Amino acid sequence: MIKSTFRFFDVAANLTDPTFEGIYHGKRKHPADRQQVIDRAQAVGCDKFLVAAGNLPNFVSAKAMYQPGMYFTIEAEIKSCPAKQLVAIGECGLDYDRLEHSSKEQQLAVFPLHFALAERYKLPLYLHNRNTGKDFFELMEAHRSSYSGGVLHSFTGTAEELKRALELGLYIGLNGCSLKTKENLEVVREVPLERLVLETDCPYCEIRKSHAGFEFVENRPDMKNPEKSTGETPVRGRNEPARIVEVLEAVSRVKAVER
Numbered sequence: 001m002i003k004s005t006f007r008f009f010d011v012a013a014n015l016t017d018p019t020f021e022g023i024y025h026g027k028r029k030h031p032a033d034r035q036q037v038i039d040r041a042q043a044v045g046c047d048k049f050l051v052a053a054g055n056l057p058n059f060v061s062a063k064a065m066y067q068p069g070m071y072f073t074i075e076a077e078i079k080s081c082p083a084k085q086l087v088a089i090g091e092c093g094l095d096y097d098r099l100e101h102s103s104k105e106q107q108l109a110v111f112p113l114h115f116a117l118a119e120r121y122k123l124p125l126y127l128h129n130r131n132t133g134k135d136f137f138e139l140m141e142a143h144r145s146s147y148s149g150g151v152l153h154s155f156t157g158t159a160e161e162l163k164r165a166l167e168l169g170l171y172i173g174l175n176g177c178s179l180k181t182k183e184n185l186e187v188v189r190e191v192p193l194e195r196l197v198l199e200t201d202c203p204y205c206e207i208r209k210s211h212a213g214f215e216f217v218e219n220r221p222d223m224k225n226p227e228k229s230t231g232e233t234p235v236r237g238r239n240e241p242a243r244i245v246e247v248l249e250a251v252s253r254v255k256a257v258e259r
């Protein structure tokens, strides 16, 4: 893993994921290595993490692994804000690529409830949008008075969607999924630096060899397959916060800005 003089805040670190316990699709493949993952992140200057807690049980496990530098989101009703580390409502939004988890109708019924939570708790939104045509932005625009702002994480939208997100005052979260195609790279070039935030969305969204952004990555860590993992190196196919360095390398080179 490379040394870096940068400081990072990974705004999409799903550290409650079972793969950080060594469990993949319900099967144990290696010992838990979450602490080693966090240590590796800190070694490259990534010492702040936004952990999306999708529901209450998730939030309980997120709180159980709390350590300084961790911040959380929540998407369910909260009786009282349990910690100052709770910084956003979410992950919420719409995703029509994964209708097997939740139908369009369910998603459209639940998304507006998050605007009410954002308004009640005066917290920004932590947002996700995939392939939803005009639905996502129409709802965001209709409820604009309910929320102060937010981050549209794992952004893979078009130039037009970027424009609408910026008009809503949102920050744009970029990771490996944002660097998949040539068209993605064109949009990344247009994201203003003052609205751009880096993330890994680990364990998902690594910059794969097949991605258009891969050629801009300078430092790939040595990785081991899950079955062979001893915790000392990143696991092949599982993204982790230390690899935010790859996102920085690719995004800065795509945008031709100094880092």
Ligand SMILES: [Zn+2]
Pocket (backbone or CB within 6 Å): 091, 127, 128, 153, 154
């Ligand atoms: Zn997401």
